[in-house]
Structure formats: structure tokens, C-alpha cells
Amino acid sequence: MKKSLLPLLLALIFGVSAQAELIPSVFIENYRYTIFSSQKGRIKILVAKGDQVQKGDRLFELGIEELQVKLDLASLRIEKSKARLKQLERSKQRKDQKSAKALEQAKLKFSQQKALHAAGELSLNALQLAQVEHDLVVLSEEEEFLTLAQLDLKENQLRLKQLKLEYQSRTESAPATGQVTELFVRSVEWVNKGQKVIELLSINPLFTKIMIPIKKARAFKRNETFKIFINHGADMIETQGIIDYISDEVDPLDQTVKIFLKIENDTLQLKPGTRVRIELP
Template identity: 25%
Template sequence: MRLAFILSATFALIATRADAQILSVEAVIKTKRDIEIPAEEEGVLKLVPVIEGTRVEEGDLLSQIDVRRAKAAVKIASLQHEAAKKRAEDDIEERYAQKAAGVAYVDWERDIEANNQKANAVPEIQIRQKRLAWERAELQIEKAQKDQELAFKEADAKLAEMEAAQLAVDMRTISAPFKGEVVTLAKQQGEWVNPGDPILRLVQFDVVYAEGDFMLTEIDPAQLRGRPVEVTVELAAGKSKTATGRVVWISPEANSDYSCKVRAEIDNQLINDEWLVRPGIRLLMKVM
């Protein structure tokens, strides 16, 4: 019974695929990711290890603005944080205040005991002065605790300053946000840059988009979702090469003539170190 069900489901799937309408769409190739990478801090471009055509992986160094002053700020902030942390962890003042309070209390109690044994053995003013000395010592404990609490907050503030200084270093080091190819260099090594100045343009080519319009009167959009696609690229000497992909998006909007946009993600190929599917070309996309 179970085998019959599996065979039935398999035949139904084959029939569904066989009945799937092959749709041909005139498409244009577009980039998936194409960005201008700007400077985030001002300074001199000390290092630009790429040129037009350089292929990079995500995280590779693209350029670096002079970081000497920023690194010095990190070192200063680090030392200040270390000093503030040591001050915060130092409890000598509190321990001394506790011992002093203990001694002052014993001294005050001794005079009270002396007066209990013999009236007016110790003048009242002296007892009051010793009580005041004990209370002052108790307050010194509180002050030492408050000072230590403030010292911890100062250490936290110095840590934040150190992190901000490190961020300034990081913002001067520009890395590739994705795998791609440098298409344009707007700045050269040794030039001054300001925040927002474009340094280079990075484009992803290993995956590209093919976009075109289909008619809503020809096929239900739901039937296109996730479908495999093929695009054929015309090459020199009358040759051609096919690349494949999959439908990844269908526009929720339509035009007045009932046309609707469909987008497929195409896996690009390097042939003789050149990309097969180049953004900008028009071709026929078959939705299988």
C-alpha cells in the first residue's frame, strides 16, 4: 500500500514537471550587489592594495587611511583605562578606614567604661570628641566605598574611550563587504579623503540577476516561484554558452498592459578569466 502511494506521488510529480509551462522572457542582466565604498574618516590614503579588475573575497583589505594618530589614541586610552581600573580595584582606603573606625570605637568605649566605674573619671567633652572621632572614621568608610564606586565608573568611561579610539582605527581600515571585483578606483594612494568621499566601486559578478517581464495573462505568477531558469549567452565566432539559475522574485506590482517583472538569480562562470554573463546585456531567459 505504501509503495503504491510513493509510486503514485512520484508519477504525479513527474507529470507536474512535464506539464510545467516553459516560459521565454526577454531579460536584461543586472548586478546583484554594486556599491561605491566611501571613506568613513578623513586622512591620507596610506594603502590601496587593489586596482581595477582585482578580485577580492569578503573581508579582504581594500584601502587604509593613515592610522598612526588613531593608534596612538588607542594606546593612550588603553593606559588610562588600565590605571583607572587599578585605582578602582584598590581598596586600601576602605580597609584603613575600617581599622581606624575600630580603634576609635574601642577608644570611645574605654572612656565610657571608665566613667561607669567612676563618675566623671573622663571629662564629658573628651567623650564627645572620641565619639566624633569614631563617627568620622565610620563616614570615612562610606567615603572610601563611594570613591571606589566612582573609580569603577571612571574605569568604565575610560574603557568606552578606548573602544571609541579603536573604532576610529577600524573605520580607517576599509575591507570588502562581499566577494566581488573592483571596477573603478576613485582615489589613489597618497590622496587626502574626507568622510563620504568614494574610494572605489565594488561589484559582485559570481551571482547576477536576470530581469524581464512576463504577461499575467499567460501564466500564474505562483507557478514561477523557485523555478529553474536558463540563459544563453552569445559568444564570438558564433558560439554560445548556457548559464543556469532560479527564479527568486516576482514583482507584486504590474503594468497597465498586464506585464509583470520576474527576477532570477544566475550562477555566473569564469571562462578564460572573463565572466560569461555580463551585466547590461540582453538575452532570452527560459523559465523551465
């Protein structure tokens, strides 16, 4: 009887749903990120130990100097292609009037020849030759719009895009807002793919971990939201987080599994070590 009243009692004390899974007291912790080199190359470290970084800030670069030269050359080729294309377009404009007149004459001539053929005054062979002459004039008009300069420009633009993607792949950014706690290499050193480079202690997001009976844990799903209650003086602050990871390992003694809960901390109001209450869905 006493056991059946426990959820109701917790709901009255903490102001949460009687059906919810309530974890009365847990501590918030930091995420600790280890950032590795994604490829080999000469490294350039862009931060120092102890630096505070925002999510997305660049941490280090790999072999950027040589790639930067390629980017500059690709940009120069694009400018040259644009200049060449502009020159051809000006030339085309001067020919437009003449070309339009030639096209109109070709259409008129072909129309007349079709009429002659329909009247029996022009052979089929002669009409086919007239068709070829007409098509050649039309083709020359269309080819003005697809010059080698246009193709060259497109090729150079694609090359620049490819180089920019490669540049991004050689630049590693902070996965979270936090503090650089360790540098494992120095600038200008050669690093191999997969080599440890930087350790980052996150302050946003934060996380906590809880142990839940395996039968209850099966009802939870990754990325489900949960409520967090924080005592702030006389006030109670409520915020949310998500279930980040549910462990597959079962504690053989009490048949529980570990669940990691991710807590966004955009305002940086929460601090590691803060004691909070968790309400799972």
C-alpha cells in the same frame, strides 16, 4: 483549449508546479558595485585592480593614521587606570579588617542607642545624632567600591569603544565576493565624502532580471524565494534565490515590469552568462 493545457505541458517538460510562474530561459549576470567614500579624508587603498576579494575584506581606509594614534593613547590610558585601580584595591584589602570592625562597632552602638531610646533613657535628638554617625561609617565603607579610579577606567573604556566604532566607519569593506575592476583614486590622495573610489564586479551573489506582466508581478514580494534549474551535463541542478527588487516602471507596450532576482553563489559553481530556468512562487 490549447492555452489551458500550457501550464500542464510546462510542468511535464520541466518538472515544476503547474501553478508556478515558469521563466524558461534567462542569463545570469554579475552585480556591479560602485563603492563611494563615506567621509572626507586621506585615503589608503588596500587592494589593486584585478584583485579577487571576499565579502567583508577591507578595500580602503580614510584618515586611519591619526585615529590609530588616538586608539593607542586610549589603550594606554586604560592600562594606567587598571594599574591605579589595582593599587587602590590592594590598599582597600589592607583596610578591610579595620573597616569591618569599625562598621560592626557602629552597628552595635546604634542598636544599643535604639534600645535606650525605646526604654526612654535616650532622647530623640541623641538618637538622630547616633543615626548620623552610623550612616557616615556605612557610607565610608560603600565609597571604597566606587573610587575615582573606577570611574576613570569606565570613561576610558567608553572612549576606546567610541574610537573603535569610528575606526570601523572609516574602513570600507567589500559588499560581496568578486573582482576589483576599477580604482578611481590612488593611495594618499585626499577624497571628499561621496566620491567614487572602487568598482567591484560580484561573483557572489549573482543576479538575473525578468519581465513579468504587471498583474502577476503584484502577487510577488521582495525577499520571496524562487527556484533555479541549471543544466549540468546530463543532470539538472536545482538551487534557490530571492526576489531582490521589483521595479515601479511599467513597460507601456506590453504592460510588464522588471523584477531583479538575486542568486547566492557560495560555491562559485554558477558563472555569469549561464542560461538557467526560473520558477517563481
